[in-house]
Amino acid sequence: MTWFGKVSAWGALLMAAMFAVNAYFQFATGVSGWIYALTGLLLGLGGFRTLRKMSGGLRLLAGAWGLAGDSIHAVAHGGGDNRGKRAR
Secondary structure, three states, X not given: OOHHHHHHXXXXXXXXXXXXXXXXXXXXXXXXXXXXXXXXXXXXXXXXXXXXXXXXXXXXHHHHHHHHXXXXXXXXXXXXXXXXXXXX
16 A cells, blocks of 8 residues: 555545534434435545555545545535525
8 A cells, every 4th residue: 555545544534523523413403414424434444444454445445435525516516405496
């Protein structure tokens, strides 16, 4: 693993904490936050496995980053709920 794998793993652990906090506040306000909880879990697991140099760590980390990008993209573009749409 090169230096970028370690940087990505540490970044994933930080992002996992942020996604976990986001999921907590989503659930606390009554909004479903399962995608945030899942993304945080996968980023944390992928970051941990990568730093420990376990089998499949980088592959899991890459998939978790992809899911994180999709999660952020969905929220930025409406995500299927009515936020951001004008009331009539």
